[in-house]
Amino acid sequence: AVVMSVQNSIVCNSIYKFGTEIQREQFLKPLASGKIIGAFALTEPDAGSDPVRQSTAAVKDGDNYIINGEKRFITSGKNAQTIIVTAKTDESKMHKGISAFIVQKGTPGLIVGNIEDKMGLRASDTTDLIFENCRVPKENLLGKEGDGFKIAMTGLDSGRIGIAAQSIGVAQAALDAAVKYAKKRKQFGQPISKFQGLRWIIADMATELEAARQLMFFAASLKDRGEKYTTQASMAKLFASEMVNRLTAKALQIHGGYGFIKDYPVERFYRDARVFTIYEGTSEIQRIVISNNILKDNRSPR
Structure with a gap:
């Protein structure tokens, strides 16, 4: 990807x-x-x-x-x-x-x-x-x-939507793996998916994932329509990349000790996710881009 x-x-x-x-x-x-x-x-x-x-x-x-x-x-x-x-x-x-x-x-x-x-x-x-x-x-x-910086920044705007999409893909895989494992893993005589504490974790994971997906789709739709999308691309990249790090950590935790060994895919998802907050502009850079654009325009980005 x-x-x-x-x-x-x-x-x-x-x-x-x-x-x-x-x-x-x-x-x-x-x-x-x-x-x-x-x-x-x-x-x-x-x-x-x-x-x-x-x-x-x-x-x-x-x-x-x-x-x-x-x-x-x-x-x-x-x-x-x-x-x-x-x-x-x-x-x-x-x-x-x-x-x-x-x-x-x-x-x-x-x-x-x-x-x-x-x-x-x-x-x-x-x-x-x-x-x-x-x-x-x-x-x-x-x-x-003299166009090089403009070319680079234009490319990174587009690329940040791609990073958001990558983050969403890994997060979806982590959520799917966590749900599959929770349904078959038994403790205290029943699947761990029956425990309310875990069900709430799954609910939060799914909600964060869907929020990231909609941010990404919105930024992509602005790009497709030829409208300005720098701020929305940074928002999508920032939220999705931080979201996937939270979700992969939760998916690994749901797997317990099995999540720490390579027989299960969640350890790979956890490792893959870490770079998403770093490349093509760190989370800190995304916050600078977003805040600069909002304060410059003195209005909400929408």
Whole structure:
């Protein structure tokens, strides 16, 4: 799911919105068809929540740009054939001096790091990407010079709906597993699903899950209608990602000791859920985005 979210919500969306007709034909069609895998390289060792401070730079050299720098925690970094990379083209302009480039796998100077040994989401590869005098043709500039930060933020808005959907999927699986286990596990001569305390936990889990689902659907519907959805995307991502951490913990608790061993899937759900409050903008960043937009408009986001 995380691979598809990055591919569709960020990579495809960015090329669709900001790419030229030639770029759409060359890159978007094979990406959208699933023939190739895409990646998005924004985060750096010293620039995570503050991407404006990134140090990766691109210098114009005739008909090319030469990129130098390092990107960190790149989903599909090992397997991606097409990578959107942000880099500074004008240090003096802060966020308006960041540009975006389409870099192909195998380009000289692009070095793929080792796959990280992660706590969860182990089915997707996560690597560093190092650029050492990586020469990219000027035709691979996405948008105009200085559009990189806008492209990244637009992609993250879309991606945050995807993270909310991922969170809901894991939470639904955790709830289903908890219900199945509660119906068959017996204590004190009856299924534990008969105990009122557990039934209330299940009720709260289902209610939180459905609330997250509706937040996600609302943000997605705004995007589909071409309306502003930044605030709602952050709301959906914030609530759903924190919800799934609560639900997977409750599902594990319902399983008791069995939830702590790998014979049951809830331990995996618990591990997978942890990153949802971190990547594509931490919970703290989502609260900043939401509050800034509400206070700027001086009204409710609806």
